[in-house]
Each structure stands twice: as structure tokens, then as C-alpha cells.
Amino acid sequence: MNFSLKLNLRLLQFNAQDDPSLYGYNLPEKLDLFVEYVTNQSKEFRTHHIMWAMGEDFSYGNANTWFKQIDKLIHYANMDGRVNAFYSTPSMYLDAVHAANATWHLKTDDYFPYSDCPHCFWTGYFTSRPALKGYVRKLSALLQAARQVEFLVGKVSSGPNTDSLEEAVAILQHHDGVSGTERQHVADDYAARLSKGQSESEDVFNKALASLISTKAAESKLLIEKMSSTPGHRVLMNPVNSPDLNLVQCNLLNVSYCPPTEVELKSGRSFVVVAYNPLGWEREDFVRVPVSSSKIEVIDAEENEIPSQLIPITEADRTLRDKYVNLHAGVSAGTAPKYFLVFAAAVPPLGYNSFIVRPSSASGSNIAKLSSYETRRAPLTVHLKSSQLHLTFSKDTGLLTHMSNKKTGVSIPVEQSYCWYNGSSGVTEEDPHMASGAYLFRPNTSECFPLKNFQQIVTVFRGPLVEEVHQQFSPWASQVIRVYKNAEQAEVQFTVGPIPIDDSNGKEIVTKFTTPLRTEKTFYTDSNGRDFLKRVRDFRPDWNLEVKEPVAGNYYPLNLGIYMKDSETDVSVLVDRALGAASTADGQLEIMLHRRLLYDDHRGVGEALNETVCGSNGRCEGLTVLGSLYININPSEEASQWRRIKGQQILMPLQLAFSVLEDGNKEVLHSPKFSAFKSGYELPQNVALITLQELDDRQVLLRLANIFEVDESEQLSKMATVYLPDIFPNLKIKDVVELSLSANQKKSHMKKLTWTVEGNEKVQKNILRGRPLGRDDTSVEIAPMEIRTFLITL
Structure with a gap:
């Protein structure tokens, strides 16, 4: 029997005394124990080759001690002759197993959800630290976009580059990083590294993009390579420190803060929005920026009029802005702008387009259209419509109740709700070490306590480009559901937090979508954003499952999304960050959005998952998370196409850059629109x-x-x-x-x-x-x- 060895010595506790003249001589007993372990383990393998991996968190710090014991074990085990032990690698082990010419079972599912006891499902970490997960996703997209434009203008041998952001994003892929199972001070360090890399990559992106826009070479796409004194690097078409166009990004757009777009547009002043598309397909997405004036218009650099809409900024928007601008930027947010400006940006593949926002006369034909709005109290039914989608909201609760896809004819009840699970404390004598924590999801009951629209008030905004409903469910939970013109999906923008814990209960917040679909316990979740895997509630394909945790035991990780279907209709929900989700009842999907817990689950973190934010006044409160879901109903063929195409657009959003044009002079925009591809070419849709x-x-x-x-x-x-x-x-x-x-x-x-x-x-x-x-x-x-x-x- 060959025993390919990277031995877990903590299991064996091999500490052999091999000198027979010394008290405590135990070599024969240790060898027998070793062989016993090997023999028992071999029963689970198809060949005579076994690999034991050595490694565990916070262990094996003294390499000399451990390798000394392993050397001793290998030596005496091979002298004994019952097993053959040696240091190995995964490649060597795979070669040995392959040479055994065995027949193998083909496994097409995965090992989710994992548990280490009947009540201990490691399904909480799918959602833990959703703000950090969103930050990683955002900066992964920035990294790819920055590297693309860095290539387009030519990489330089000195100065800012994208390496620091690559390293920060890479280190976040550690299994205790991106999963949210690190301690708070480690999460803070991760975020600081990301922020530093973000700053440098933004510098690369903004200057490279400005270089493309400010040179006429881009207009004719003459990316002619000129060798500099440093081999392998091209000279930029325009020096990266060009003063012609100073582009910046707005990292706090999610809290309605973007200084370049909030300037007062008078005396010829305007601002430019450059939208860069990192995808290989042409796309049209909607740009949404805060502005201070209502008498404005949007044109592209060729003077084409771009329809636009103004949506009043709400009190909830102002509250988030005032709090988080000071916390993140260290400055006062100042007077909040009055509106969001919304317009559609059509952008070529692997390229950009430029849009100018300028003052408009009161009689101008292209002036941004001010949204109509109304605040309604129950009982009144609300409808949202696009050219393809129709949403209906309950006259009693104000919640979504029905969706219709006009293009495909699918029309079904879809009822949305919010609720929370109380996290188990896990500290009773009968229930030790089973608390809900960074790893474990362990509700203390299967009941999900509903969040109701406590004000029973909805605010509705309508206009030519977007219609949206604003809803407040509690002082700490609200959402906006919006439908853009021509959109196939509804966008659900949720704001959750600070989650209250004054009742001494940790809480795990979910939203549910309930339909009449007959799903027969079946739903589908993505595998790392790639293929979708079939999931069956309360079932495992490889063994008989005894259900002890009907909620936590049916949660799965989402990177792209989740869907369910019957013979006619798919209901799909895509996410903007990694989250956990389940289908705990037929025809229903639930997605966990945020968690705040009070106990450690004893799986290695050593502290409760209780994220807080502290202001300059020393006052601390729970973290607020703002994110988006995208819901679509369609027949299966159309649904699969929507999931894949929209999923890429969510993963790689338009990267926006801004610049104020003090005198309104757009002459600096020598090449306002550009695609790196051959004219008219885009990648195949798949x-x-x-x-x-x-x-x-x-x-x-x-x-x-x-x-x-x-x-x-x-x-x-x-x-x-x-x-x-x-x-x-x-x-x-x-x-x-x-x-x-x-x-x-x-x-x-x-x-x-x-x-x-x-x-x-x-x-x-x-x-x-x-x-x-x-x-x-x-x-x-x-x-x-x-x-x-x-x-x-x-």
C-alpha cells in the first residue's frame, strides 16, 4: 500500500519517542496507530493510494518540529513495511491514482450545503459581510476595465499601475476573506488594501481614458505602436499627465454624492460623462447622477440630443448621503442636490461614449423631463410599466404582487415580502456551539418574522425613461423598485440597516418572491457564476438526508443568481454581489441580504458578526447595506438568454468618469466616441x-x-x-x-x-x-x- 503523505499529524498526534533506552519509548504503539488510521481511511478510497493533507487554521507554526516528526514517521513506517509513506504533491498523487486504472463514479453536483453536525450548516457565510462582498465585486470590474484601457494606450514602465489592485483583489479571494469569515480588524485591513489599489487603478483608468479622448489618433483608431527606450512598452498617444481633460470617478454615487455633477451649471459651464464599456458587445445602459439644476439637457459630443429625466432626491437619499460621505470621504456632503439625472448611454464594444450635460433654456426642446410623482396611502393599487414589463403592487400592503412580460406573454402573480430570522444564541447546555455566526446560519426557529410596510405609504415617480416605487418597511429597511424603458427586468434596490439588536436577538434579513409555480421542490443556483446546478429541497443525491434544519439546510451560495421554473415559466433573480439563497417552499425564492449577530459560532472567527460604523462623534451603529437584485419572468429559452447577458452586464457595469468643462468648451473631446474593435465588429452574443x-x-x-x-x-x-x-x-x-x-x-x-x-x-x-x-x-x-x-x- 502506497501512502502518499502530507499527513495531518493533529489527527494522529504522532510524537514518537524512538530511543528504547529512554522512559516513554512508544514507537511500536505509534506505528500501530498510524497503520490503523491508514487502514481505516483506505476503505473510503478506490485505489491503494491515499493522500492526507497537512494543514489547519492557526496550526503548524513551528515547521522544524513538524517536519522532524514527519521525517521520523516516514522512516519508521517504511522500515515496518506495512505501508509505504513519502512526501508527495497533488500531481504525483494524481499520476499514481490514474496508473491504478480504476473505474470512477462521475459526480456532477457539488458538496453544498456543508454541515459538521445535524444543526450546524455552514450556510451563513454565503451572505456574511455583504458590503465587503459588494466592494470586491465593484473593484474586480474596475480592475478589468483599467487593464483594458491601459492596453489601449500603452502600458508604461513607471508610475501608477493596476498591480496593487490586482494584489488586493487576489488576497480577498482567501477563503476567510471573500466568504466574510474573517475578524473585523482583518476585514478593515482588506478594505484598506482595496481602497489603496482602487485609488491607483482609478488614476490609470482616468488618465488613459483622457489620453484616448484627447488625441485624434483614437478617432481614426490608429493605435500605432512606438517603442520607447524601455523594451516592450508603448509610448502613450497623449502623455498621461495631459492637462486637456481631467477625469475623475465618483465612488460614492451609491449615496448620491458626485461633486463634478453637482456643480451649478451657469455661465457656459457644463460637465461631461464618459461611459466606458468593458464588454465585447455594444450595450445601452442607463446613467444616473445627482444634479443641482432642473434646466439642463444632455447631448453627445456630436450634438445629438439624448432624452433625459429628472427624479427628485428623497429624504432617505439625503440621510444616507449625509452619514456616509462624512464617514468615507472625511468631508461634509454639503447641500444635497435636488435631482437624479437619468439618461440612456449607448456605448460600443470595448470602447466609450461621451455625454455633455449643459444648461438649457426654459423653452429648449431637449430639456430634461421632470418626473411626476405622488405619495399614496393604502388602499390604492399602483402600477409600473415599461414597453416590455408591467408590475402591479398591492393596494393593501404596497408590495409587489404581479408581473407581466408583454413581449413573451408571461403573466403570473409574484408577491414580494421581507422578513427576518432570529439568530440562535447557541449557548444553552443542550445546544452548545451552534449559534448563528459568521459561518453558521442557525435560526432559533423556522419562522421568518415579517417586515410590514409600517407606514403603508409608497412614493411613485413616473417619466419617459424610468418609473419607480419607493417603499419604507421599517426605520431600518426600505427599497426602490424601478423599471427602465424597454427593460425586461425589474430592478430591486434594497437598503437594510442598521439592523436593530435592542431585543438581544441577532437578525438575518431576507426577501422572498412567492409565485404559484409548481416547482416540485426544485430550483437552480449558479456554480461560481458559470453553470447552474439543480437543487432539490431536503435532498442530497449521494446519501439519504435526515432533515434537522429545514431552512439553513437548504441554503446555497449565489454569485450570479437563482431561478425556479415549471413547464411554462422561469422566474429568475440575479444578484450584484455574493449572497445566500434558498427555496424553502414550492414556487418561492428567498435571498438573504444582510446579517447582524451577537454570538460567535465557534468555527474559528472568535467574535460575533456584528459590523458597526462609528462616526467622528464616537457614536456607533450597525452597518447599512445598499444593493440590487434583478427579477425577470420568461419562458425558459428567453430566460436563459436574459440570465447570461444581463449577468455579464451586472458583473461588468459601465465605468463612469466625469469632468467639469468650465467654459463649456468641448473641443478637448477630440475623440468623443471610440471602440477598440474593428468597425462594426462585436463578439458573438455567447x-x-x-x-x-x-x-x-x-x-x-x-x-x-x-x-x-x-x-x-x-x-x-x-x-x-x-x-x-x-x-x-x-x-x-x-x-x-x-x-x-x-x-x-x-x-x-x-x-x-x-x-x-x-x-x-x-x-x-x-x-x-x-x-x-x-x-x-x-x-x-x-x-x-x-x-x-x-x-x-x-
Whole structure:
């Protein structure tokens, strides 16, 4: 029996005394114990090869002591002869197992939800620290966009770069970072690292974008490479410190704060909004910025009129603004602007478009349309409409009750509600160490206590571009549901916090969507934003589950979203950050939005998940979280397309940059609109641009992914072809090499193993893959769910 060893010595507690002349000689007993452990473990393996991984949090700090014991164990175990022990690696272990030529069970599900006791489900961390999770998602998008424009103008050898943000985002991928199971001071350190990287990457993005806009080279797309004195780097088309256009970003737009857009527009002053699209498809999204004047208009740099709408800023918006601007920026928010300006921004693929906001005369035909609004008390029914969607709200509660998709004809009751679970304290003698905490979700009852519209008041805003309903459910929970013109989905913007704990109960806040769909306990959640996995309530495919936790035991992680369906209709909800969700009743989806708890769950954090925010006056209160959900109803074919396309738009939003034009002079916008692609080209609808990053020596890292699963969509679950010269239309492609997914080796050098699978020996042969690149190939095939990585020399 070979025993491939990275041994967990804490299990074995191997501390052998191997000198027979000394008191405490125990080598024979320790060897017998070791062999017993190995023999018992081998019963769970299909071959005679076993790997024990050594590692655990806060352990093995003294390497010399541990390796001394492992060396001793290997030596005496091999002398004994009953097992063969040696240091190994995952690759060596895999080779040995493969050589055994065993037949394997094919597992297509995952191991969620995990528990370490009947009442201890590790499903709370799916939602823990939702604000940090949202911050990571936001900066991941900034990182990709900054690297794209860094490539477009040419990477420089000195000055600001995107490396610090890459490192900060990368370290957040630690399993105790992005999961929210770190201590508070560690979360603070993570956020500080992200903030520092954000600042530097914004500098790169803003100056590179200004360089593109301020040079006429961009207008003609002449990205001509000029070698600088540093090999492998291009000279910027316009120096990055160009004074012509000073672009900045507004990081506190979520709390209605953006100084460049709040300036008083008079004496010819205007401001420009540059919207950058990091996707490989043309898109139209709505821009929403705070403004101080009502007599304004929006044009693009070619004087085309852009329809716009003004929505009054509410008291709830002002409250968040006053609190968080001071906390995050360290300055007074000043007088709140009066309105949000909303307009549609059409932006080409891998490119940008510029929009100018300027004063308009009272009689101007393009003046921004002021929303009508009304505040209604029950009992009055409210409706929201777009060209494709119709929402109905209850006259009694003010909550969403019905959705209709005019385009596809789907119309069903969809009732939304909010409620909370009380977190278990887990400190009783009968229930030790089972509290709801950073890891565990353990409600002290399966009852979800409803949040009702305590004021029974809704405020409705209507206009030509967007209609929205503002609802307040309690002093600490509110939402806005909005429907944009031509939108297929309703956007639910929730604000939750500070969660009250004055009753000595921690709380876990969820929203539920209830429909009459006959789902037969079945729903679907994404696997790391890629394929959707089938979930069945109170069921595990590999063993018989005895239900002890009907709520927590049915929660799953979301990165992209969740959906349920019957024979005719899909109801889908997408998220803007990682959250936890479930379907605890047929026809119902519930999503956990925020958690505030008072006890540690004894899984390693050592403190309660009780996030607070403290002002300069020393007063502290619970954290408030603002986020968005997107809900859609459709037949299955249309629903799958919506989930994939909209999911990419949520993951990679428009990156906005702003600049005040003091004299209204737009001459600095030499190239107000630009796409890096060949004119008229965009990626196939089923292909996403994942990475575009300039390396050294004129090399570019390019990652492309087919975002559809096999058989998910009749139209788009197909092989796609991408033409690389159309992505780099003004640069000559010298060489293309395909790499592994992690880009650390050539794909041709990767080891390929064939495995025998139970009951279906042909399973591997049927997997569709894009054809390998030939010597002079510049077109790339990408099969459903395939990601391909290339190193391109230009």
C-alpha cells in the first residue's frame, strides 16, 4: 500500500519517542496507530493510494518540529513495511491514482450545503459581510476595465499601475476573506488594501481614458505602436499627465454624492460623462447622477440630443448621503442636490461614449423631463410599466404582487415580502456551539418574522425613461423598485440597516418572491457564476438526508443568481454581489441580504458578526447595506438568454468618469466616441471578454469564455468563433499561443489524463471543445462553458 503523505499529524498526534533506552519509548504503539488510521481511511478510497493533507487554521507554526516528526514517521513506517509513506504533491498523487486504472463514479453536483453536525450548516457565510462582498465585486470590474484601457494606450514602465489592485483583489479571494469569515480588524485591513489599489487603478483608468479622448489618433483608431527606450512598452498617444481633460470617478454615487455633477451649471459651464464599456458587445445602459439644476439637457459630443429625466432626491437619499460621505470621504456632503439625472448611454464594444450635460433654456426642446410623482396611502393599487414589463403592487400592503412580460406573454402573480430570522444564541447546555455566526446560519426557529410596510405609504415617480416605487418597511429597511424603458427586468434596490439588536436577538434579513409555480421542490443556483446546478429541497443525491434544519439546510451560495421554473415559466433573480439563497417552499425564492449577530459560532472567527460604523462623534451603529437584485419572468429559452447577458452586464457595469468643462468648451473631446474593435465588429452574443491585459515584450493576455451551458439555449448553446484580427484591428498579430486557464504554462505542455467512468465510457469523448490552434490560426472556436486563454504577441 502506497501512502502518499502530507499527513495531518493533529489527527494522529504522532510524537514518537524512538530511543528504547529512554522512559516513554512508544514507537511500536505509534506505528500501530498510524497503520490503523491508514487502514481505516483506505476503505473510503478506490485505489491503494491515499493522500492526507497537512494543514489547519492557526496550526503548524513551528515547521522544524513538524517536519522532524514527519521525517521520523516516514522512516519508521517504511522500515515496518506495512505501508509505504513519502512526501508527495497533488500531481504525483494524481499520476499514481490514474496508473491504478480504476473505474470512477462521475459526480456532477457539488458538496453544498456543508454541515459538521445535524444543526450546524455552514450556510451563513454565503451572505456574511455583504458590503465587503459588494466592494470586491465593484473593484474586480474596475480592475478589468483599467487593464483594458491601459492596453489601449500603452502600458508604461513607471508610475501608477493596476498591480496593487490586482494584489488586493487576489488576497480577498482567501477563503476567510471573500466568504466574510474573517475578524473585523482583518476585514478593515482588506478594505484598506482595496481602497489603496482602487485609488491607483482609478488614476490609470482616468488618465488613459483622457489620453484616448484627447488625441485624434483614437478617432481614426490608429493605435500605432512606438517603442520607447524601455523594451516592450508603448509610448502613450497623449502623455498621461495631459492637462486637456481631467477625469475623475465618483465612488460614492451609491449615496448620491458626485461633486463634478453637482456643480451649478451657469455661465457656459457644463460637465461631461464618459461611459466606458468593458464588454465585447455594444450595450445601452442607463446613467444616473445627482444634479443641482432642473434646466439642463444632455447631448453627445456630436450634438445629438439624448432624452433625459429628472427624479427628485428623497429624504432617505439625503440621510444616507449625509452619514456616509462624512464617514468615507472625511468631508461634509454639503447641500444635497435636488435631482437624479437619468439618461440612456449607448456605448460600443470595448470602447466609450461621451455625454455633455449643459444648461438649457426654459423653452429648449431637449430639456430634461421632470418626473411626476405622488405619495399614496393604502388602499390604492399602483402600477409600473415599461414597453416590455408591467408590475402591479398591492393596494393593501404596497408590495409587489404581479408581473407581466408583454413581449413573451408571461403573466403570473409574484408577491414580494421581507422578513427576518432570529439568530440562535447557541449557548444553552443542550445546544452548545451552534449559534448563528459568521459561518453558521442557525435560526432559533423556522419562522421568518415579517417586515410590514409600517407606514403603508409608497412614493411613485413616473417619466419617459424610468418609473419607480419607493417603499419604507421599517426605520431600518426600505427599497426602490424601478423599471427602465424597454427593460425586461425589474430592478430591486434594497437598503437594510442598521439592523436593530435592542431585543438581544441577532437578525438575518431576507426577501422572498412567492409565485404559484409548481416547482416540485426544485430550483437552480449558479456554480461560481458559470453553470447552474439543480437543487432539490431536503435532498442530497449521494446519501439519504435526515432533515434537522429545514431552512439553513437548504441554503446555497449565489454569485450570479437563482431561478425556479415549471413547464411554462422561469422566474429568475440575479444578484450584484455574493449572497445566500434558498427555496424553502414550492414556487418561492428567498435571498438573504444582510446579517447582524451577537454570538460567535465557534468555527474559528472568535467574535460575533456584528459590523458597526462609528462616526467622528464616537457614536456607533450597525452597518447599512445598499444593493440590487434583478427579477425577470420568461419562458425558459428567453430566460436563459436574459440570465447570461444581463449577468455579464451586472458583473461588468459601465465605468463612469466625469469632468467639469468650465467654459463649456468641448473641443478637448477630440475623440468623443471610440471602440477598440474593428468597425462594426462585436463578439458573438455567447462569448464574454474575461481578460485583456498587456504584459511585457509586446505580449497581451486574452481570455474568452462561452457563457452558455450545453443545451441551455437552443440558439446560443453552440460553438462560437472569434476573429482575433477584429479585436486588434490596427496591430499586427505576430504569434498566438494557447495557455492553461491560469496562464502559467502552454496548453500543449499540459498533462492530459483519460479516466474510465462508470456506466458511460464515452462521456469524455462527447465533450465539445474548440479546435486547437493551428500554426497560423487567428480565429478561435469556443464551445459552451469553455474558457480559452491566449498569449498574443503583437
